[in-house]
């Protein structure tokens with residue numbers, strides 16, 4: 001595997017960052033997870049823009065331009081003969097011991113283009129089970145949820161461990177005042193009487209790129225869609241429920257905290273959205289080959 005580090009492509013064994021990197025020491029940085037389908041990168045520019053917005057908030061100067069980053073991602077994908085895969089872009093503040101960032105001037109930019117570990121087909125056909133975890137999402141006043149920051153993910157990892165302990169496919173996280181926020185690595189949607197709802201960003205969620213795609217597809221299918229504060233009552237009483245994320249795509253959730261959602265099988269609108277999403281990723285995207 002060829003890894004991109006600060007402008008160079010190097011073999012995996014030589015791809016090393018400093019033990020003083022602020023990303024390693026403090027989780028001081030941001031990242032993106034991106035998918036390639038059939039030789040095309042899905043929503044490449046949206047991911048590049050989100051990384052730049054994260055960097056802007058963290059006051060980390062991205063060492064390349066937006067076009068330069070898109071090109072670096074494509075170059076890394078090409079160097080690894082990627083057609084279908086998962087691309088991880090990591091940006092950290094750079095190298096320096098101690099919390100104070102004022103003398104850290106050279107950010108670290110790493111791009112990994114890996115072959116895909118597909119989720120089991122069964123998960124899409126039968127849907128997955130969610131459990132509400134005890135751990136809450138950090139309030140937006142404490143940690144801006146729209147930054148896809150490295151450090152924030154320790155919370156999501158702990159939440160995932162809770163879900164694993166319960167033997168569930170995913171953990172559902174609430175805000176500190178008990179509203180439904182998101183799953184540990186995915187956004188959540190429900191369908192009620194033909195209308196689609198998802199929590200707004202200020203509850204403490206990442207504004208997912210797959211979430212935006214699902215909302216776009218719903219509008220195309222003339223399914224009314226809106227952001228709304230949701231409680232567990234809304235989830236338990238929904239006709240259908242699904243999660244969205246770069247890795248998981250659109251995946252039905254059929255059981256939440258022991259309650260069957262709707263019929264307990266992936267619902268008809270969820271299935272239509274899944275089919276439309278597959279069509280979208282096949283036709284859209286920035287070609288990897290020149």
Ligand SMILES: Cc1ncc(COP(=O)(O)O)c(C=O)c1O
Nearest residue numbers: 185186187206208209210245246
């Ligand atoms: C906490 C969290 N929420 C939501 C998502 C879904 O976002 P996206 O669709 O951009 O992958 C992710 C995945 O990256 C995530 O980590």
